[in-house]
Amino acid sequence: MEKVKVTREQADAIDFAINGPSDLLYHNNPDELLSGCAKDWEFGGQLEALNSMSIVTIAKALYIGYEIEGFKVGDWVVITTGVNKDFNQTKKITDIQKSFASGHSVVYQLNSEGAYYDNEIRYATPEEIEAEKNRRRWATIGRNVNEYKVGDIVTTGSLTRPIESIENHLILEHLGEYSNEEVFMVCPVEQRLDMVNES
Incomplete structure (x- = not known):
């Protein structure tokens, strides 16, 4: 069977539930986690991302495996961290390179400048993409x-x-x-x- 695709947040929640603190109810116990999902438990804190997953997706992720949905060149994203001028700006991924930083497999270059990790960006909404395209059109005439x-x-x-x-x-x-x-x-x-x- 094929692995399911999950978001980075969903993968982190699954990892925390199964491999997190040993006093956690689900620690090394995927059956208990799936049981909680079947009972429509409302998860909070570091498990909150599980609320957006169907029970079938969670079951497949736990017992077959999962792949994290990744960004690709050409995706429009919003910068979610930092205090510099780029914070909350919509940009396009122009390059993806292998990262040598601990805990990060890749680094994303946005608009051919800057380097960001997947936990520092999110997918842009259609409205954010259209607003940025409009800003760029006007910028080409200096306005x-x-x-x-x-x-x-x-x-x-x-x-x-x-x-x-x-x-x-x-x-x-x-x-x-x-x-x-x-x-x-x-x-x-x-x-x-x-x-x-x-x-």
Whole structure:
């Protein structure tokens, strides 16, 4: 039979339950752990990750074995530790290398910089990924997200117009007021060929 895939947190919980302190009820006793799961016990502390596993998955993990789901190149992750500027930032894994640090088999390089271990990152949510992609799109033109300028060409989805002025809202030529979230950039003013001064 094939081993089941579990998260790092689930693997740590299983390991703690079976190989943890000798006074723990489940120590070296997978039958007792499975029995607790069958009784729908609510686990807490270092065993909390077991609550998200089905009894079938736990049984297979205990008696057949398990593999830890790992990150791969191209995965979007969020940095969960540290106090530097990267904390809570969404980044992409660009390289995975063997780690020589005790307790870590691999080290992940994010955005071709920095080195992080699997316990320092988590998978990014779809919303976090989309927000980071949007931030990167705007950064390519040297702006913050939704930083529009007079002269930018934007679309409402059905109509495309240049921005005439910016006050509390964007004023579009012949269309009136729109919020930043109601329009999408088509062409920044700096890249408009019709705005180039001929010398």
